[in-house]
Amino acid sequence: MLIDSHCHLDRLKAAPDQPSLQAIIDAAKSRGVDYLLCVNVRQQGFESMREKMAQFDNVFLSSGVHPLDVQEGLNVAEIKQFATDKKVVAIGETGLDYFYAPETKTLQQQCFEQQIALAVEVNKPLIVHTRDAREDTISMLKAGGADKVGGVLHCFTENWEMAKAAIDLGFYISVSGIVTFKNAGELRSVIRQVPQDRLLVETDSPYLAPVPHRGQENQPAYVRDVAEFVAELRGEKYEELARYTSENFFNLFTDAAKLIGR
Template identity: 40%
Template structure:
């Protein structure tokens, strides 16, 4: 029996306003039993909190996206900390560094990232890290600041093997999304092969990064099964084995007992 945990979804964005129930039904049909909804600003955090109160199988990660670091105020961080006491808030993020876009200067991103590293330690929840064109700086900052006992996730990891090993050494899990299925995706496949099974996670990052053969189209949680199939092949496992391993990893990290 295949029971999947999509550890990173954005069902709290406008792309799902019109057909959320249909999307959820397709996910259930594909074997998705649990979802982690990630909020990254005031609006999406509020929507994430509403979703976890509405759906038993949804949990939330709340934080501030690095691209929007310049918009974050001290009261936003305090608000996130107050919401982190909710029993279904399972992680802090997505935070990190993103050098692809130039909205927020690197020094501002690093300051906001450090603030959320400190927050994740205070509330003792895992840290969910977004990285784009910045994996080296992220690994260095994690080594300098240290990761709390709750650990964390390198969300939709796009770095190389050496950087992955540095993040693993800090106690992080490595999560794979749609790009690991792309035909020209040599690097993520190489990384997937070296990640220990007890640190492996799967996600869609929907509505973004749809896996092959849906690349370029709106992504949704049902397609996490395609990612699981690809990782099972890379790891020499059956889909059932891969799904059991990654689901147990997610439930252990997020402290979900049911």
């Protein structure tokens, strides 16, 4: 069993309707990907995402607002209401991105703080996006008591010091297809060091397709390519990595485990 711990199924151009979406999920299944976490990025898009995923018992959801979408506003009460859906297993994707939107730094911080507090209130882990905001991300997670619920730094591209700080807070590190890129030397060094019990794999599809699919629209089936690459990188067997990253997923997203009777 393998799990795509972070994807955006509702954003795949290849899946504008249910039949195509079914084919994409079936393609993932054929490569051993049994479960997927479809991550919300826009508050206004949650209900549409939920409707599209309703028929798929192996697809879990999150509820939150991405730091690059905070300009559209943040209604914490509505996100909290969305989080009552039984398929919602996490709060996010939230966080800080000073690389693409430094001009909204203050607003990003306000929204991140609110979503950390909400995660603690509803007792669900956080899905965190962070780029060029290492110190602020860790300090805000600490200040907000995020260690009470844990979470994951998804699509990790930062250094070992940040990874270690997050792990010390009870967070997981998730690796995407970026690790397969030629210029990912520092990231590979980090991923070699992450303890087995703190590692997840993801696609972040439709973005960042791994080698050998670069240039294509990414999809959950390709998490197999990520997992095989990471296993070789770490000197592990693919089957071992698939096993422990799946266990890690359910240890973190306990509502997902309950939903399938695990």
